[in-house]
Structure formats: structure tokens, C-alpha cells
Amino acid sequence: MVGVGMTKIDRHYDKDMRSLAAEAALKALDDTKGADPKAVVVGNMMSSSLYQQDSLGALVADAIGLRGRGALKVEASCGSGGHAVAVGYSLVASGLYDQVMVVGIEKMCDYPTSVVTAGLAQAADAEYEVVYGASFAALNALVMRLYMSRYGAKRESIALWPVMMHENAVHNPYAQLRFRVTVEAVLRSPVIADPIRLLDAAPIGDGAAALILASEEVARKLSDAPVLIAGVGMGSDALDLASRQDLLDPISIRYAAKQAYAMAGIEPRNVDVAEIHDAFSITALLSIEGLGFAEPGKSWKELEEGRYRPGDKPSLNPSGGLKARGHPVGATGVYQVAEIAMQLRGDFPGIKCGGEIGLAMNTGGVATLTTVIVLRR
Amino acid sequence: MRMSPARVWRARGSRYRLEASRCKDCGRTVYPPRPVCPYCRSRNVEIVELPRKGRVVTWTVQYTVPHGYRSKAPLILAIVELENGTRVFSELVDVEPEEIREGMEVEAVLRKVYEDGDEGVIVYATKFRPIKTG
Numbered sequence A: 001m002v003g004v005g006m007t008k009i010d011r012h013y014d015k016d017m018r019s020l021a022a023e024a025a026l027k028a029l030d031d032t033k034g035a036d037p038k039a040v041v042v043g044n045m046m047s048s049s050l051y052q053q054d055s056l057g058a059l060v061a062d063a064i065g066l067r068g069r070g071a072l073k074v075e076a077s078c079g080s081g082g083h084a085v086a087v088g089y090s091l092v093a094s095g096l097y098d099q100v101m102v103v104g105i106e107k108m109c110d111y112p113t114s115v116v117t118a119g120l121a122q123a124a125d126a127e128y129e130v131v132y133g134a135s136f137a138a139l140n141a142l143v144m145r146l147y148m149s150r151y152g153a154k155r156e157s158i159a160l161w162p163v164m165m166h167e168n169a170v171h172n173p174y175a176q177l178r179f180r181v182t183v184e185a186v187l188r189s190p191v192i193a194d195p196i197r198l199l200d201a202a203p204i205g206d207g208a209a210a211l212i213l214a215s216e217e218v219a220r221k222l223s224d225a226p227v228l229i230a231g232v233g234m235g236s237d238a239l240d241l242a243s244r245q246d247l248l249d250p251i252s253i254r255y256a257a258k259q260a261y262a263m264a265g266i267e268p269r270n271v272d273v274a275e276i277h278d279a280f281s282i283t284a285l286l287s288i289e290g291l292g293f294a295e296p297g298k299s300w301k302e303l304e305e306g307r308y309r310p311g312d313k314p315s316l317n318p319s320g321g322l323k324a325r326g327h328p329v330g331a332t333g334v335y336q337v338a339e340i341a342m343q344l345r346g347d348f349p350g351i352k353c354g355g356e357i358g359l360a361m362n363t364g365g366v367a368t369l370t371t372v373i374v375l376r377r
Numbered sequence B: 001m002r003m004s005p006a007r008v009w010r011a012r013g014s015r016y017r018l019e020a021s022r023c024k025d026c027g028r029t030v031y032p033p034r035p036v037c038p039y040c041r042s043r044n045v046e047i048v049e050l051p052r053k054g055r056v057v058t059w060t061v062q063y064t065v066p067h068g069y070r071s072k073a074p075l076i077l078a079i080v081e082l083e084n085g086t087r088v089f090s091e092l093v094d095v096e097p098e099e100i101r102e103g104m105e106v107e108a109v110l111r112k113v114y115e116d117g118d119e120g121v122i123v124y125a126t127k128f129r130p131i132k133t134g
């Protein structure tokens, strides 16, 4: 990885998809010594449902002066960004192209919450879940209630996650929600889908992030501090929740992690810093357990013990995570990889964790489509 | 949702009669039905009707509901484990949120889930209500 760029996550009413994507992509180009990407991979979820816009690859490539180059959009709902990175990686690793641009872009703020919520629900099973009126929060709430019941997890302990995320985001200039919250505030926030409350959920925001990937040979010419993509893994689960073997066993995360760890030749305990998917507090718990940072059913206990803060191994979500950095859904996975690359380079503008080995885990649906990407300095 | 008559008609077996696929090799049943058994990858599957009684595994009370469902807010959604162990996602009806508990016994009923505008398709599906005891 030879260049990264991102925009602040915000309500960008003054920017359309062309200008928002270009802001991040041009920063990534300027972060290199004259990169010339031969193809563009775009991670995005809702351009079709919210903006009636397909062919997004052409929109982005043309907006950044790469008309003529190959381009495509990768969709895996909220996991689109991570999957776009995996596709960009494989285009370079296969030898097809020596340089590839990956751009994650999502605009969500132009429409009322009910419209955006309906768009997000498309991540779930249309015929057997969404037809009942189910929102994405409701599906996650089913998992959270089961988690609390099976493991005896305390509501106030789970609330420690959003508190930590908001604390981290205060220091990140790109974050959407740069304020602190308390456990009491989380427990008093409005119920969206019982037991999920407003402050358990990631906000709605616009954002774009970009990376430039290059073959090892070219990378040394384009950057003084290239970051190595050491491992890549992907995994899926049943689209619907009810037919899953065990709702609390996130197999897509476990499968993706297993591949990525094996490829990088590492184990979970070797990871210094990670950005993980926490669209809801319960998602964070399943991510921590699926990645092997905690035993199944134990991550909430680790939160009680003050784990995963900056300086811990692993430090989790120094950016503030989806919860507070923000979650422009199809762009999130690209933000995560860019943030981890900057952590390893030592130039992340928020909380610096440093380290040798970093990890980014992004998932779409209720841990339905997952990517795990391991980076090395 | 944008519904078409053919789309609704295709799902009549699974939505109205709770049809699932049963694997003739490993014996496991999965809902909604699939062409291949997710447990052993066998293509040797048959359509069976599921039992209409079960217990609540987990549930949520959803306060923010989409357009077209507003008259039913808040929605009570649940995963129900049927008597043969197969799990289904559905809505709980004829019950107040505070009455629900894990393991509560419920039975299937056919109800309207969605009306696509004034002249559009009306979608019916299986929902679950508590079994009244005593």
C-alpha cells in the first residue's frame, strides 16, 4: 500500500458523489510519488437504492481523471469497502495490474432516516426478514438479547464499548462524533429496537476513503514507507438469521480471520492494533470473539477489565470505530485499512498506537459477509 | 417493498404453510427451503411442512418501523424454535411486549404483513401468537 486518503465523515450536503470520492482519491494519489493506477475498484452499498445510480466505477474513475481505465463497484452491504480492498489486492497480486486504486464512498445524509433505514435493511433477507418490516437494528437486537441471556452479560458492561469509542474519536479529526458519552447516557438514550439503544448504534454519515495498492517492486518507487498487505481473508454466513446454526457463532468472521492469519503467518495475540466492525455494540462483541481476541462469550468481561484501550495489545478502534468515527457504510472498510496503514506508518492524526502488525475487519449484514485484512509495517 | 404478484405467489408454500427443505441424507430441516442442504451439501432434499407450534428463542420490540408498517408499530419480531428444532424468523402478534419471555409457547397464524399502497399487492405470511394456557 503506497498511498491513503480520506474525508471527514460528516453531512456533506455541498458535495455530490463525484466530488466526495475525488477528495479522498486525490489525497491518496498525492500521498504517493506519482502513482498511476491502472484500474479503480469502488466499494459502495447504496448508490443504487438511494441515488438510482449504477455503473459507479465509471463515475469515480472519470471524476479523478482516470477515464479509460478499468473500473467496477464491489457490493457486500456494509462490508463493501473491505471486499473492495480484497478485490483490489487480488488484481495486483494476480499480476494483472501493477497499481490499483480502491475508493470507498457512501452518501447517506440526503434522505430522511426512514429512507436510509429501508436502504440499510436491504442487507438482510428481503423475502423472509425485511418483508415483516424488520430493520437492521432489530435483527442485531435479536442477537444482543440472546447474547445477554446466554452469557449473563450486563447491559452496563456492554455500554462500555460506545463510551470507549467516543473517547477515542475525540482525538480523530476525521471522526463524525467527536464528543464523550457516559455509561449513564448510553443507558438513557432512546430504545431503537430493544435492547439496542441509540448510543449503541453507528451514526448516519457521508464519507469517502481511498488507497493505492501496488506490486512490491513498484511500491518501493512510489513510497518511502509502503505498508505490506500480509493477509487477506473473506467469509460468509446464511443471509437470514433464523437458519444459522448458532446466532452467537460468527462463522464469517472466524473463516475470514483464519485465512488472513494463516496467510500472514500470525496468531490473534500478535496483532498490535486493529479496526473492527462495531455497527452496534453487539457487533463489536462478536467481532472481538470471532477474531480470537477473546473467548466466545467473554468479550464483555474483558471490557469490564478495561481491555482494548490505546496501548493495550491489541488496541481496538483508536479511530473511534463505526460508533464514533462514523459508518458511511460502503466506505467503512476502506477507512479501516487506511487508518491501520497510518497507524503502522506512525502518521495517523488521532490516537497513535504504533506497532508492527495491524488488522482491519469489516462485515456486511449481521456478520453475513466479512473481510479480514492483516497489514505489516 | 416493491411486490409483484408472481413474487408473492412463488413464496406461498413457505410463507403460508411453513414449507421447509429436509435433507434426506443428514435428516436436518432448514427454513426457508434451499436447493442444497447447508449442513452436508447434499442436493437430495425434499419439501416438508413444519410443525406450527414452538417457543420464543429471542425477540425485539422495534420502535422505528418502515413506511407501510406504521399502523403496526411497535413491531415485535422474534426467532421461534419449532417443535422439531427448526428455527424461523417471524412477528409475534396478540401479545404485549412486557408479556413476552424466553421459551414462551407460541403457535402459527396467517396474517397480513404488508400492503403495497392502495391498489398494490397484499402480502400475507405466517406470524406467531402465544398459546393461551388455562
Ligand SMILES: [Zn+2]
Binding pocket: B023, B024, B025, B026, B027, B028, B037, B038, B039, B040, B041, B042
Ligand atoms: Zn444434509
